[in-house]
Amino acid sequence: MRPYVSILLLISGLVLAASGQERPYFVTYDHHLEEPGNLEIAAASTVRVPREGQRAYIAPWLEIEYGITSRWTTELYLEGISTKDDSTISTGWRLENRFRPLKREHWINPILYFEYESINEASGIAKEIVGNAEISDESNAELRRVHAHELETKLILSSTVHDWNISENFIVEKNLSEDEGFEFGYAFGVYRPLSSLASGHACRFCRENFAAGFEMYGGLGSTNGFGLKDTAHYFAPVLAWQVSENSTLRFSPGIGLTDVSAPALIRFGYSYEIHGFGQKVARLFGGHS
């Protein structure tokens, strides 16, 4: 492992995960899609505090999110991992798409989510927890040899109740590279901004710039054995701070709730939103904006 690579990954995680009225969740999705034409670049990291016999790691990821239309958002992830006393490697990429089937706001707003993952078994960003917890102390070199092509779908249900967002995600994942059956998982989150009114002046530390809440997520087994047995679950307070018009910082210390969960998954990130990116690109290609 090259120490400077780890430092770069860590800095990118610190410098790049949060945006204007951005959801503070790391795992749970709500029904708010990226505004059409906007591009958001985010960097975040998951730090695993290990159980005895495991190694600590930091798994950073870069996230590029684009609003294609007001009902379709696409997102590309590039991810890696740096494991203590081991190595720093790339763990693959993911491409996700979220679709909003209903035009208007409703009491419950469904979003359909489809993701393709081309990752290896060393992946540690834990963007979702599905199936049963796997306990492995193999090295990154061994784990990266096991490649996985996975399809993941989510049903996202999300509601706005006064200033509160309440979201539930139901996850089904299929590993196309190995016969593991269909794996299931869930995520549930609640958050609200700390102030309902916007002040009339520009400010960095106003309450309106902060959103707080919590999320819970975990696995529900698979078609080979549905249920809570040997599954990992986490409870994670979440906090987002809109640092500027375009950028947001997020932080979430997740606590493991079962024996097979890691004691803690600590996540942090920064995001930067480029407004009107699509229009600028369209002009380059001779389109009208």
Next chain:
Amino acid sequence: MSRTLIACFVLTAATLAHSQSTAYHQDPKWQAPSEAAAKPNPLRDHPDAAAGGQKLFRRHCAECHGDEGRGLKKAADFHLPAVQQQTDGTLFWKITNGNPDRGMPSFSRLPELQRWQIVLHLRTLASPPAEAGKETKPDSREAPNDKSPTNGQPDKNK
């Protein structure tokens, strides 16, 4: 892997260029339900809250509607009587729901009172009558024609 990745990028770029090239036309289907249109602005007695609305407007709306709300690209000009004659409730409903067919996103992620603050700010954009008369001539940026029961009536909430 890299070929697949490049293919994904090319597909996304093409979709992106295609999806950003239409001009604004009013959408007669974009109507607030009468119940929503009749909602009063809870901040109507707090005109000072409009300053926060202006800040929110510049953050979330100015990209398409312009800093002064004159309407850019395919978005409406808020100075037009056709917009100003709509009720507070109608404007609130449109901000909340958006109009996905025409590229207007939903802003339901903003707290409810912040959306009402934006409505307050929109009211400050009303043009003086003489100027408004000039602006009613046909324009590609014409505001959506709201046919809700309260459309065209003086706003009771102002």
